[in-house]
Amino acid sequence: MLGSRVHLSLPLLSVLRQMGTTAARTVTAAREPELLSATLAFEDPKAFQVKTMGELLRALGVFRLCSFPLLVNNCGTLMSIARRLLGKRGFSLFVRPTVYAQFVAGENETEIFHSMQKMSLLGLRPMLAVPIEEDLGESTGEKRYENNMEAMLECVHISHSNAWSKDPMMQLKVTALLSPELCVKLTTLMAQKPYDLNELIRAMDGEPISFHGLDEKENAHLLCGLRRLNKIAEASVNKVRVLVDAEYTYMNPALSLVTMAMMKKFNKNDAWIWNTYQCYLKESKSLILEAISLSKKEGFCLGVKLVRGAYMDKERKLAQKEGRHDPIHNSWEDTNDSYNGSLNAMLEVISEQPERYKIIVATHNEASVRVAAQRMVELGIRKDGGSVCFGQLLGMCDHVSLTLAKEGYVIYKSVPYGSVDDTLPYLVRRAQENRTVLQGIRKERDLLRQELHRRLKHKMGTA
Template identity: 45%
Template sequence: MFHLPKVRVHFGISKCWSVKGRSTAAATDKIAGNVEEFNFSDHVSAFGCKTRWELLRALTVLRLCSSDLLVDNSQTLLRWCKRFGGGPLLRSVLYDQFVGGDSAAEVRHCMRRLASEGIRPMLATTMEEDLGEGGDESVYERNCIRILDCIKIAAAEDIPSPMVQLKLSGLLSADLLVTLGNIYTTSSNKLELVMTLTRCMMGAYTKKIVLTGTALNEKEESCLLLALQRLKRIADEAQTQNVRILVDAEYTYHNPGLSLLTLATVATYNKQFPLFWNTYQCYLKNAEKKLNEELPFVLGPLEAHFGAKIVRGAYMVQEKIYAEKLGIEDPVCKDYATTCKNYNTILSYLLDKASEKGSRCEFIIASHNEDSVRFASRRMAELNINRRNGGVCFGQLYGMGDHITNPLANSGFAVYKSIAIGSLDEVLPYLARRAIENRSVVQGARRERALLRKELRRRFAF
């Protein structure tokens, strides 16, 4: 998919940086120390580097994405648009707004531009599946190669601590993930279970994989071993290139299996620093419980470094439908306010742990919520956590949240953009799903749209 030129580029200070009214020295002065109240209403700082076309495109796309009618029918509308010759329009508008590209050259150009603004890359391939959708090992192998290519792209530029997001449902069947998750949640000896998979990953396994008394059938065992070898290839490459791997959380019935595989990887590859990070969805009622189980497990019995991505969550509609269908309790918090309370509780807990454990506990605050960002920055100052390399960083989606991302970067914080990559055909279904799943984020972008309008008026002087 990607062809990588063997060149590394060192980033100096671009003209774009000065547009924001900050110098590198000024940002460096703010790496630690006093609490700073961010101005999330400064449209010049947020959008000073964008062209007029980019401003118009962003405003148009974000307004369209705020419509329930369009979002609810997005997959059908995008499919029809492409079918009747609208591919070039989709590419120049929707695709370019949210996607970094589908070649190494395009993605690296996107990374360079962000780096000139003090923003780091978190690359995300568009691969995942649900129950009953897959099982094709050749597809999983191609997905593995894509992740390996992403790691090489992320490492190709001289940017601090690049990241790659990984959806494990792209490396093995969702059905097998659920089977592994059921074994994990009912296991009376989770440490032995994790270490069994770790040994299998590293090549030390017998003819039958026995997971705490449960033997997989022949097909499941074969598929699991293939998945573990793919995971090992990804971990080896990430370790070589010094690229952190952030394992995405998915549906609740996937997540126990995802945690098991992630912990098995952590046990080997997180000994020196947190190479593999798990994701905690704070819109789930059990998010705090899960974190309170896994963080001590990693720092204690596994004797490893802990890494985490904390998000509010993106599968709310599907989770509610699934719970209603099975007649089980809805796993999602009752409302947004409860989710925010859950998020800030977990955020505060992790900040305390990062202050206490140093490099043994790192995490990314993936949020478009201004209050959470302000709360985190104040708490970091109180705990004297270094803004740039103290193990705590921030992240927003590429194409959104620039009014949050840029003030953070200007103030010396480590901040990332989650950049989707892939072809138009691959990305359109992905974007449609993300629009539905991240409805609250998109609908909550009113301030960003207002700032875009102000910046356009300034540019056109009316």
């Protein structure tokens, strides 16, 4: 799908898919780790000893609310009603100490600093995320995109200027800088005729390229968007690793196109720009293998954020509406095989060239975390080498995050920040997109309760 003149032959794709199948079988054989620390069973409530009593109670309350599908599915509407009834100030007073405090670092640099400092003391690394994204019909013009660029440049500055952790990361949404409508059109055009990565790079450098299939206005907007992306990449290279998020299948090829162009330009000696791969998609394993092949051919370093995916319901409904094949795997087991197979493909190239390939195993799935840790042992990949790290969302899956940190693995938490109004749409989308995860956090709730009971018992005994 992507390349210098981005096109892979069918025979090569066939070979890549066979490689992916082999990788999946290799990982399947390694599903029962034998060489790992017993703590990676993630069964010990002591992981929560670092939390205050207030944090334990808040987490238990928020997770309990998130366990009700009716509340999660309608949280956007319910929050809008609450905001109207309570007013802006009253709503903020209600949300700030609860859901906001659980999942958001803060509004200003001082609040963010305190949150990140505490996280750093626990051995966790922040991966800041500006909660800005757009979908079809939400585009608001060049001025908004320029403002979004300034917000992301500020994110680079905050990530780099504060010594919270070694090797800082941040997340970036392309649709905050380039209209979703244009990304969809580029995706359609790419299927007809591939774009040249070198042309995109020249456009990033300011050359007035005319891209095929676009009218004058669309071309001008693309040039502006590429220059915005270029400016952020220039500011972040040698300072902060930028992880570009995947979004919907109807625009992902375009997002990957511009991300690969950025990789080719800026990832000459290290992976500063990373791409995200959603393993609930049937094509994900092929895309990972294609990216590995392309990185070798074009001579750039490859950074991969590996996720299961967050847009399953919408993707399926859209495919059904348009009469297309469902792009999502048919079962949870297939998705797991896809994730573990893609993971293994990356770990194998990392074991050969750890300086040129990097991955963040971004998952709340304990089994996949153990698979990754086991394969690291088998392939001789260091825990703290920086080529393999793990990631979870702020406020979720802390029993996994804290245990990994204690065991010496590199672990990041995805950290959104901003005002209540700015982060509310982000929180609503994340809650709805991750409701299967939110409803499946019974184990974390049980561990939190065990730690709470231990403390209460200790206090009563002391008294």
